[in-house]
Every structure is written in C-alpha cells, then in structure tokens.
Amino acid sequence: MSNEEGYVTADGRKIGGTLMEMKNITLRFGGVKAITDISFDIKEGEIRAIIGPNGAGKSSMLNVISGFYVPQEGEVWFKGAKRPQMRPYQVAQQGIARTFQNIALFEGMSVLDNVMTGRLNYMKSNILHQAMWKGKAEKEEVENREAVEKIIDFLEIQSIRKTPVARLPYGLKKRVELARALAAEPMLLLLDEPMAGMNVEEKEDMSRFILDVNDEFGTTIALIEHDMGVVMDLSDRVVVMDYGKKIGDGTPDEVRSNQDVIDAYLGVSHD
C-alpha cells in the first residue's frame, strides 16, 4: 500500500509521493523517553492521522515536526531533503502550519488581524515601507487581505471578522485558528486535536472543513485526534502510538483489525 510512488485512496483520490519522512526519531526529556525510534512518512495530498492513548507521545511528535523539539536521534526529511536543525519560525517559512491543542490565538487582536498574521511569510515590505504606509506596504496589505478574505469566506466566519478574539466562543476560536493556519497556504497542515471539546455539530462542521481544505487546496494534513469515529472516517492512513512507540501504521481498516492496537485501546487480559 504505502510505496514510494503514492497510491489511490478508497474514494478515488490520487495521493502523490512522499512529502515528509520521519526516520528513526527518538526524543528524550532527561531520563524519560517520549518517543522511541519512530519512523513514518506523510505523502502529498493525504490526510494522515496520529492516534494513541493519552501520553503516547503524539503531541511531542507534532512538536518535532514543527520544530519546537529537537529529537536526540533520527532525521526529518521534507520535500526529499534532510532538514537541518531549525527554529520554529524557519519551519513555518518552509510551508508547515499548525494549530494547537489548547487554542493559541492572539487574544488581544481581532479575528481579521489574527488571520492576517498567517500571511506574514508573504509580507515582504520592510519597516521603512511600513512606516510610510502609502505605496508598497498598503498595496501588500490589500493583496494579502484579499487572500485572507477568501479563507474567511471558506470557513464561514465573515460575521465575526472584526470581533476581538477574546469575545468568541470556543468552537469559533478553533475555527479562527484553522483560518490562521490556512492563510499561510501551507504545504503541510498539522492539526493538534482539532475537535477536542466540541459538540457533535461543531465536530461535523470541523470535519467538513478539514475534508474541504484537503479537497480544494490539495493541502496535506496530519492530525491528532481522540474521537475514533472521526479519525476512521477522515483519514487515509493512520499511525498508532503507545508509550512512545509505533504499534500500528496503515489504512483505518488495517489499523482497526491490528491486535496490538486493540490491546492498547481496550487493554490486555493478564491471565
């Protein structure tokens, strides 16, 4: 199934070659091994889920991808080249955007400004242009505003455009955070529990948005999620982690019938 060249999913979407590859990643915090020798790949255009019980190391894995944590061993390959050690903002400039498990929006700014920050990598005017405003800075502002308005339309948050983020309810904040990540037009979008704490309706909305993003923009998505129903419906391939080790990797159906995975989730009888 997972070969170098890509594959065709059950619903007929063509998945391209490898976009990102994690090779034998090991991450330690002092004596604690958060991740032990994990390898997996993410292919262009697919929705890749990382699941596992609490404390399995899923978020740590995402933090390794986005450059927050530097693994002690192993290599991260992106777009066919080994990635040197990078600061998180350099990773962002490479085209990787993410959302956070507990929302990390800029509470003091309006929704529009928050989403506009997602466009930072496309803003090239320097501080003197900014100070003069007329000319380059204003032109750039308008161009990027147009791009941002498309995202705002897409996620149906037009009515709250100028509302300060601090006033929004939880579900909408999650959506604004997705908008900010999308505004960067990333090649790879990392979602850390996009549906945590949502009710069924909000979850359905969010699932629809995730599928639409993948479908319309062709964005590769890697997501962590606890809701098994959602994961199995959304994702093309799933990595299963437990206690920092990889215990399963494959399509949702393969993973579902994997004995190790069942043991990890349901527990093993010790008699």
Place this chain on the structure above:
Amino acid sequence: MFYREAGEFKTSYVDDNQTFPIRFDRYRYYFVLFAAFLVIPFAVNDYWVNAVFMPFLIYSIAAIGLNILVGYCGQVSLGTGGFMAVGAYACYKLMTAMPEVNIFFHVLMAGGITAMVGMAFGLPSLRIKGFYLAVATLAAQFFLVWLFNKVPWFYNYSASGQISAPERTVFGIAVTGANTSAWASYMFCLVFVFICGILARNLTRGTQGRKWMAIRDMDIAAEIIGVDPLKSKLSAFAVSSFFIGVSGALFFSVYLGAVEVGEAFGITKSFLVLFMVIIGGLGSIFGSFAGAAFLVLLPVLLKNVLVGMLGWPTDLAAHLEFMIVGAMIIIFLIAEPHGLAQLWRVAKEKLRLWPFPH
C-alpha cells in the same frame, strides 16, 4: 447618533483600512489638526506653552515610544529616562559638533542613535521576560545616567556638568536658546508629534504591528506562524527608543534648554512615562496622548484650583497635589484597568447606538 455608520459603505480594502473609518471621527481628527496648527500658535502665551503644551507634546512622543514597546510588543521597560537622556546628550553633541546642520536633523539623528542604544539594551529580552526584563532595563536607566555624569566628553567638559542648548534656528526663526518665542517652540514640537504619531500608527496597523502584538499575546504561537522573535523584539526596542530619543532631544533642547542628567532624566521620569502609558491605555496610540495629557494637565489643573481658586498657600497645595494625583491614579486604575483609551472605546460603542441602544 454621533457615530453613524449607516450609509457608509466601504468599497475597497484601502477604505476599510483607514485610521478613522467613520466619517465623523475623521472630521474630528481634521478639526483637531486644524486647531493645533492654525489656531493655537496664534493664541498661546508663554505660560500656556511652557506649563501645558510643550510638556504634553514632548511626553506624548515618549509615551508613544514606550507604548510600542510595552503596549504593543509586551516588553516591560523601566529605562525610558535613560533613553531620553541618550537622545538629549546625542542632540547636544550633534548641535555643538555640527552647528551648520539644521536642528531638525539633529533631533532625528539623536533618535537614531537612541534606537541603536535601545537595541543593545534590548538584547536581554530574548532570554528574559516580564519583571526580570524590567529589572534589566532598570540597569540601563542607572548605567546611562551614571555614564553621562562620569564622562566629561558628553557634556563638553563644562564646569557645571550641565549641558545647555545653544541657539539654533529653523527657517530663520529661533527654536532653541534664550530668544525663542513661545509659538515657535510649540510649532517645532508639534511637527515632531505629528510625524511621530503618523509613523507609529502606520507601524502598528500593518505587518510590523501584528508581529509585535503576536509576540505580546503568545510568543510561542507567534514563532510557529513565522515571526522571528529576535527581529521583532529588537525592532520594537529600536522603534520605541527612536521615539523616546526624539522626545529626550526635544525635552532638553526646546523645553528645558539646560539639563543636569540625574535631575531631568532620573528614574522618576521612567515611571512617569510608564504611568502615562498605563493610564492612557496599553496598545493604543490615542491612549499615549490621553495618558500624557492626564498626567501633565492634572497637576496644573489642581494647582490652579487649589491656589488660584481656593487661595491655599502654595507649599500646602504642592504637597496635596502629590497625594491627590497619586490617589487619582489608584482610583482610576481600579475603575478602569485598561486605561483612558478603553473608556473612550466604550463611550464610542455606546454613542454608536445612542439613543436607541436595542
């Protein structure tokens, strides 16, 4: 009623990005500009300029500068007095070393030099935050004042250790020195306030401002969307120090004329400007003006009321003034912790719907 948005439709993003998107606001802004440039200069006397307008204008620039650092970028600084001193001494050295250059450029260059010094003292902000950074900037305050006292080169080896501004002219009209007329120094400061206000507004409404605010609100998330924390923090220190340097240069050359560093630019100055920013409202250009006005005008007003109207002895009034100003700051911050700018914002939102709030 007052803030009618009905009937105002923005048809381009440029329109939508205006500083004053509501027409009424815009007209009020033009009216203030008109009054400041064309009415006040012809109506003021020495007392008004020296007691009210000049301190207000000069402190406004300093407050804008500090607000960019503290209010927009979230980096607490207690070094304002020290940076104002850098601006003042830089201006003095430039004025005496290059008398042929116009004082206007001296003030700007003094701002530039302060920006560089500010960046150097901003370097610790990459590692430390909050109160610890405040203490680090406090070190800048004491070090800079000490430096200007100890090294005679800075005050051109004058016997008193003071620096005093020689006479300089703009378009043939004296703006510094003893022969300056009130309106000239007022206009000179006003031009700088106007320029600084516009620059600050432009910097804070666009990309740069969003970078600063992102760092302020959540530095981790800011980094993940591509903000380089080193560059944005240092640029905040540079821009902030530029404004503070300009205000220090004006404070020395136009307002005071002669300066002894420990007296004019001591730690109390740092706190005064910080209070202006907090009372005016963090993260608001309007708040910087409001805070400066509040702390400059309140003592003048109290003095006029206590001495002029109630006929109290001057010394008693002077002591009571401290207590009243202090008490008012406390009461005010309890009632509205987000400052005058927030009061103004709430008032505007209410006025928008008035008289039919539902």
